[in-house]
Amino acid sequence: MKELEERILKDGVVINGEILKVDSFINHQIDVKLLNSICAYLTKDFKDIDKILTIETSGIAFAVCASEHLGDIPVVFAKKSKSKIVDTTNVYTSQVKSFTRDIISTITVDKRYVKKGERVLIIDDFMAEGNASLGLIDICDQAGALIQGVGVAVEKKFQGGRERIEKLGYKVVAGASIIGFENGKAVFAD
Amino acid sequence: MKELEERILKDGVVINGEILKVDSFINHQIDVKLLNSICAYLTKDFKDIDKILTIETSGIAFAVCASEHLGDIPVVFAKKSKSKIVDTTNVYTSQVKSFTRDIISTITVDKRYVKKGERVLIIDDFMAEGNASLGLIDICDQAGALIQGVGVAVEKKFQGGRERIEKLGYKVVAGASIIGFENGKAVFAD
Numbered sequence: 001m002k003e004l005e006e007r008i009l010k011d012g013v014v015i016n017g018e019i020l021k022v023d024s025f026i027n028h029q030i031d032v033k034l035l036n037s038i039c040a041y042l043t044k045d046f047k048d049i050d051k052i053l054t055i056e057t058s059g060i061a062f063a064v065c066a067s068e069h070l071g072d073i074p075v076v077f078a079k080k081s082k083s084k085i086v087d088t089t090n091v092y093t094s095q096v097k098s099f100t101r102d103i104i105s106t107i108t109v110d111k112r113y114v115k116k117g118e119r120v121l122i123i124d125d126f127m128a129e130g131n132a133s134l135g136l137i138d139i140c141d142q143a144g145a146l147i148q149g150v151g152v153a154v155e156k157k158f159q160g161g162r163e164r165i166e167k168l169g170y171k172v173v174a175g176a177s178i179i180g181f182e183n184g185k186a187v188f189a190d
Numbered sequence: 191m192k193e194l195e196e197r198i199l200k201d202g203v204v205i206n207g208e209i210l211k212v213d214s215f216i217n218h219q220i221d222v223k224l225l226n227s228i229c230a231y232l233t234k235d236f237k238d239i240d241k242i243l244t245i246e247t248s249g250i251a252f253a254v255c256a257s258e259h260l261g262d263i264p265v266v267f268a269k270k271s272k273s274k275i276v277d278t279t280n281v282y283t284s285q286v287k288s289f290t291r292d293i294i295s296t297i298t299v300d301k302r303y304v305k306k307g308e309r310v311l312i313i314d315d316f317m318a319e320g321n322a323s324l325g326l327i328d329i330c331d332q333a334g335a336l337i338q339g340v341g342v343a344v345e346k347k348f349q350g351g352r353e354r355i356e357k358l359g360y361k362v363v364a365g366a367s368i369i370g371f372e373n374g375k376a377v378f379a380d
Contacts, residue, residue, distance in 0.1 A: 068258075075220040
């Protein structure tokens, strides 16, 4: 969507030619007007969704706003834990590697909050290699939930996240789809 | 507000007579309908607010929703760091003790995102001793921002947070105000 692409070009900061910082409007300060436009866009092709699943921290704003565009459905955010040992009696877990920080986190979701047969839309702020979304997909699979698709505000398409998720058969929607960086500026897919 | 009190009595779980778990509707799974009612209530007495300030993680949902009730103003969430050593060139910092976890975190806000003269409303999901809000107040003071008040979904009033903040001269609004626990159930202020 044009509005987000223009904002990334105006206020995004590219570091080392591969990290895009958008903390002035997405993940430290949040432009709520833009958030609403993005979430309207991400949700427009989905219907009859029972639940939004995201991951802390920055995904929460997008998940709540996406929920409002889908009839105020429940939002669940997976929690990140640095511990590799988590009591799995009551929670689903998955391992997620962070692209920006190069650490592996265990993500957890209480088993009561993702259920068999629920139609789930996965929402996040960013997708690079797609690891966070794949972790959430893994949790939905464990629960027997029905994944309807993945919506992210910004994807760095050249890092393969979309490809990995589409290969599993799931629809991916992105507000802005970056195919590379040139002269310190993002280049978007047509 | 009655709706939230009733929900706490129905779905809240009291542990060890002092910890209230509300993760089925506030801080793991979020009931977005209830979130909207709470945020309408928290914001109704505030106007001409420039910015909402909150703290990751669970505060973000409330901050975004409160912003929507105040005209889609920017939201800023403070980040928590376990490190006591933070480069303070570009960020304001404050120390915050967690009541539930008994650890001290350093919270940080980029200096570009809270500014002198801005009218700030502080929003959070929970208040016990008020440490998180006091940390955010400290950051606003460092920035020269004008604190308009503090809104929290649930306060455990008997733990003194409200008293400490009101003593500083700031208005506190809570969706539900718990004055104690009896027989494993919350008791609310009149």
